[in-house]
Amino acid sequence: MIKPYVLIGRQRTLILALGCSALLTGCASDSPSAQYAVAQSQVDAAVGAGGTEFAAIEMRAAQDKLKQAAxxxxxADNSEARRLAEQAEWDARVAERKAQAAKAVKAASDAQRGAQDVLGEAMRSAR
Known part of the structure; x- marks a missing residue:
């Protein structure tokens, strides 16, 4: 059986832990730097995926919003910085997906062309 004073001690510990986590969450949400870092990382990923070539408009929007967030x-306009960083992140995500889709379409087209070439060669060999 749990002794009453142990239960009270656990309740205090739980309340203290919840209070600290709420305080830390509040402090963390004031600074947009974490969201800015996520957005910067996503912009870098989109550039690496070919976003500047295949989704130039979205990449430009993401990079502009990232600069505005900075x-x-x-x-010290944290709410505006966070909002702009979030928008930059999503613009970069769109650019990355568009680049990936464009590369997939190009790869499929190349594969189809290669298959037609092989088929044409096989037809010539069969004659």
Whole structure:
């Protein structure tokens, strides 16, 4: 059987832990730097995927919003910086997906062309 004073101690510990986590969550949400880092990482991934070539408009939007987020962070406008960083992240995600889709279409087209070449060669060999 659990002794009453042990239960009270556990309740205090739980309340203290919840309070600390709420405090830390509140502090973390004030700074947009984490969201900015995520957005920067996503922009880098989109560039690596070929976003500048296959999704130039979305990449430009993502990069512009990321720059605006940096300016807002330096101006201590945290909510605007966070909003712009989130938008930059999603624009970069769209650019990355468009680039991946364009590469997949190109690869499928190349594969189809290769298959037609092989078929044509086989037909010539069969004659």
């Amino acid at each position: 300016i807002a962070m330096h101006g």
